[in-house]
Amino acid sequence: MATSAVLAGHCGVAPHEAGPAAERAAASAAASASADGRRTQGAVPRRGGAGDRPCVRRIAGLARARTRARLHDRGPMGVAARLRRGPMRWGVVCALLLTMGLCAEAVAAAAPTLRVSVLPAGPGAGEIAAVREADGWQAVADDALRRRADARWWRVDIDAGTAPEPDVWIVSIREAYDAQLVAYAPPDYTPRPLATFDPAVRQIGSRHRLTIPVPADRLDQPVFIEVASARRQPMGLQAQPLQTYLAADYARVRFTSAVLSAQLLLAVVAAIFAVALRRWMLLMFCVWVLSVALYLVVMRGEMVVLAPWFPAEHAMRAAGLGISLGLIAAYAFLFVLLQIPRRYPRLARLYRIALVSCAALLVIVPFLPLVTVAPYVVNTLLLTLGSLALGVGLNRALAGDREALVFLLGWGLVSVVAMTRTVYFLRYVGTPEWLEYLHPAADAVGALILVLATARAARYAEREMVSARRSAMTDPLTGLYNRAQLDTGIAQLMETAASRGGSLALLFVDLDHFKQVNDRYGHDVGDACLRAMAAILRRQVRASDLVARYGGEEFVLVLEGSDTAAALRVAQALRAAVEAEGREVGGLAVGLTVSIGVAMLHPGDDIASLFKRADEALYRAKHEGRNRIVLCPPAPPRHQLEFA
Numbered sequence: 323m324a325t326s327a328v329l330a331g332h333c334g335v336a337p338h339e340a341g342p343a344a345e346r347a348a349a350s351a352a353a354s355a356s357a358d359g360r361r362t363q364g365a366v367p368r369r370g371g372a373g374d375r376p377c378v379r380r381i382a383g384l385a386r387a388r389t390r391a392r393l394h395d396r397g398p399m400g401v402a403a404r405l406r407r408g409p410m411r412w413g414v415v416c417a418l419l420l421t422m423g424l425c426a427e428a429v430a431a432a433a434p435t436l437r438v439s440v441l442p443a444g445p446g447a448g449e450i451a452a453v454r455e456a457d458g459w460q461a462v463a464d465d466a467l468r469r470r471a472d473a474r475w476w477r478v479d480i481d482a483g484t485a486p487e488p489d490v491w492i493v494s495i496r497e498a499y500d501a502q503l504v505a506y507a508p509p510d511y512t513p514r515p516l517a518t519f520d521p522a523v524r525q526i527g528s529r530h531r532l533t534i535p536v537p538a539d540r541l542d543q544p545v546f547i548e549v550a551s552a553r554r555q556p557m558g559l560q561a562q563p564l565q566t567y568l569a570a571d572y573a574r575v576r577f578t579s580a581v582l583s584a585q586l587l588l589a590v591v592a593a594i595f596a597v598a599l600r601r602w603m604l605l606m607f608c609v610w611v612l613s614v615a616l617y618l619v620v621m622r623g624e625m626v627v628l629a630p631w632f633p634a635e636h637a638m639r640a641a642g643l644g645i646s647l648g649l650i651a652a653y654a655f656l657f658v659l660l661q662i663p664r665r666y667p668r669l670a671r672l673y674r675i676a677l678v679s680c681a682a683l684l685v686i687v688p689f690l691p692l693v694t695v696a697p698y699v700v701n702t703l704l705l706t707l708g709s710l711a712l713g714v715g716l717n718r719a720l721a722g723d724r725e726a727l728v729f730l731l732g733w734g735l736v737s738v739v740a741m742t743r744t745v746y747f748l749r750y751v752g753t754p755e756w757l758e759y760l761h762p763a764a765d766a767v768g769a770l771i772l773v774l775a776t777a778r779a780a781r782y783a784e785r786e787m788v789s790a791r792r793s794a795m796t797d798p799l800t801g802l803y804n805r806a807q808l809d810t811g812i813a814q815l816m817e818t819a820a821s822r823g824g825s826l827a828l829l830f831v832d833l834d835h836f837k838q839v840n841d842r843y844g845h846d847v848g849d850a851c852l853r854a855m856a857a858i859l860r861r862q863v864r865a866s867d868l869v870a871r872y873g874g875e876e877f878v879l880v881l882e883g884s885d886t887a888a889a890l891r892v893a894q895a896l897r898a899a900v901e902a903e904g905r906e907v908g909g910l911a912v913g914l915t916v917s918i919g920v921a922m923l924h925p926g927d928d929i930a931s932l933f934k935r936a937d938e939a940l941y942r943a944k945h946e947g948r949n950r951i952v953l954c955p956p957a958p959p960r961h962q963l964e965f966a
C-alpha cells in the first residue's frame with residue numbers, strides 16, 4: 323500500500339475573482355491551453371523530440387548557415403561606405419602603404435644606366451673574338467635579354483653618366499630562372515658561365531640575380547652575353563655600382579624572407595581555419611599560398627642555398643607543377659568563394675571550361691616543350707579567368723556582398739599584379755623591376771587579408787554557435803534548461819549516481835491554479851510569474867543540481883547526491899519561498915503556490931519510471947489540496963510484485 327508523506331502546506335491559492343481582464347484572457351488562455359496540453363496522472367514523460375539530440379555538428383552547421391545568411395543577406399551598401407568602416411579600412415591602408423613603400427624603393431633603386439643590343443645572325447657558341455669585331459648590332463627597346471631563334475649574342479653598353487666612380491660595377495640579370503648564359507666582360511673577356519641553379523657558379527651577393535662584375539675604369543667597353551638556353555620570358559638587365567647593388571640585394575633578400583615567412587604562417591593559419599570551421603575551400607587557398615612560396619624559394623635561387631643536394635631540375639619541375647596546381651586551386655577557390663555557379667550560371671559554364679582547359683594544359687605543357695603556342699593559350703586562359711573573377715567580385719561588392727568585397731581587397735591586388743605580369747610576358751617585354759617586389763608582396767598581403775577575413779567570419783561563426791547552442795539548451799522565457807537539455811542532463815546524473823551508488827532525487831514542481839493567474843491578469847503577468855518562479859528555483863538549488871522548465875508551468879529539479887530527507891528539505895524550502903515571494907509579482911497579489919512531487923532514484927530505474935513516480939506524487943499533491951509536497955513511495959520489491 324502506498325504511503326504518502328505530506329508536509330506542511332496551506333492552501334494559498336488567490337481568490338477566484340472575475341473581472342474585465344478575465345474575458346480578455348479567456349480567449350488567449352483557451353488557445354494556449356489547447357496548444358499546451360495538460361499533464362495527466364500517470365503519464366509517462368516522453369523523451370525525444372526535435373530538439374533533444376544536441377549534436378555539435380548540427381549546431382555548427384546551423385551556426386555556419388546563419389553566419390553565411392547574415393553575411394549575404396545584409397542590405398546593399400556601397401563599397402565606399404564599407405571601406406569607411408572598421409578593420410577593413412585599416413587593411414586597405416596597410417596594403418596601400420606597403421605597396422607604395424615597395425614601389426618607391428624599387429623606383430629609387432632603378433636607374434637607366436645601360437643600352438642593350440642584339441646580333442641577329444653571326445658567330446656561334448664561344449666565338450667571342452668574332453663577336454667583338456661583328457657589325458650589325460640592333461638596339462632593343464627594353465633593357466632585357468631573351469631567348470631568340472635567330473640570335474644568341476647580346477651586347478650591353480654601360481652608361482655611368484656623371485655618377486661618382488666606384489671600383490667595380492655590377493651588371494645584373496633578373497628573372498633568369500634556369501637560363502644558361504655565358505658572360506664576356508672587360509678587361510680580359512674570359513668566359514664566365516652564369517646559372518642560377520648551379521652551385522659551382524659563383525655569384526656576387528645572393529642568387530636572386532645573375533651577376534657580371536665590370537671594373538669601373540673599363541665601363542666604356544661593352545659586355546657580351548651569350549644566351550645558350552633560356553625560358554621564353556625576357557630577363558631584365560641592370561647596371562649599378564657594387565655597393566648599390568649589394569645594398570639592394572640585401573633588401574631583396576630581407577624582403578623575400580619576410581614574405582616567405584608570412585606566406586608559410588598564413589598557410590598554416592588558413593589550414594587551421596579550414597579544419598576548425600570545416601570550410602574546405604580554404605585548403606585550396608593554402609595550396610595556392612604554399613605553391614607561390616615554393617615558387618619563390620626555387621626560382622629566386624634560395625633552393626640552391628637551402629638544399630644544395632636537391633637536383634635543380636627536379637626542384638624547378640616541382641615548383642612549376644606546384645604553381646600550376648596553385649593557380650588552378652586559386653581559381654577554383656574563387657569559383658566557390660564568389661558563388662559563381664549559383665549567381666552566374668552562364669558565366670560559370672565559361673569559367674569551368676577555361677579552368678578545366680587551363681588545368682589540362684598546365685599539366686601537359688611541361689611534357690610538350692615543342693608546342694610553342696601552348697604557353698600563350700595558358701596565359702590567355704589565365705587572363706580570362708582572372709578577368710571573370712575580378713568582374714564578378716566587383717559586381718558583387720557593388721551590390722553589397724561582404725565576402726566579395728573581401729575578395730576584391732585580398733585577391734584583387736594579387737590578380738591585377740599577376741595579370742600585369744602575364745601581359746608583360748605575352749608582349750615579350752621585360753617586366754619592370756617593381757613587379758619583382760610587388761608580386762610576392764601582393765601575394766602575401768592578399769593572403770593576409772583573406773585570412774583576416776576568415777578569422778572575422780570565424781568569430782561570427784563562433785558567436786552564432788555559442789548562441790545557437792545556448793538557445794538549443796535553454797528555455798527562452800525563463801533561461802532555465804529546456805526539456806531536451808533536461809533529458810540529456812538527467813541521463814548523465816542517473817548514470818553517475820548508478821555507477822557510484824549515490825542517491826538522486828527528482829522534484830516535479832507545478833504552479834497551482836496558474837490558469838487563473840493568466841485569466842485574471844493576462845499572459846504578461848503569467849510570464850512574469852514564470853520568470854519569478856525560475857529565479858526562486860535558481861536560488862534554492864546548488865550549482866551541481868539540474869533545474870529545468872519541463873513545459874508550461876511545470877518545472878523539474880534533479881538533486882544529485884541528496885537522500886530523501888535532504889530532498890524533502892529542499893522541496894519544503896522551495897514551497898515556502900514560492901509562497902512567501904510569490905505573494906506579489908510585479909505589484910499584483912497573484913499569490914503563487916506550488917505543488918511538488920518527489921521521487922528518489924531506485925536501482926533499476928530508468929528516466930521514464932523515475933518521472934512516472936514523481937508525476938504520481940505531484941498528482942497526489944494536487945489532489946490533496948495543492949501547495950504541498952508528496953513523496954512517492956519506493957517501488958515494491960520485484961518478488962512482492964510477483965507474488966502479490
Ligand SMILES: Nc1nc2c(ncn2[C@@H]2O[C@H](COP(=O)(O)OP(=O)(O)OP(=O)(O)O)[C@@H](O)[C@H]2O)c(=O)[nH]1
Nearest residue numbers: 354355833834835836837838840845848849874875
Ligand atoms: N503566461 C504563460 N502561461 C502559460 C505558459 N505556458 C503555459 N501557460 C499557461 O499555464 C496554464 C496551465 O493551466 P492548467 O494546466 O489548467 O494548470 P493550472 O491552472 O495551474 O492548474 P493546476 O495545475 O491543476 O493547479 C494554462 O493557462 C496555460 O496557458 C507560458 O509560457 N506563459
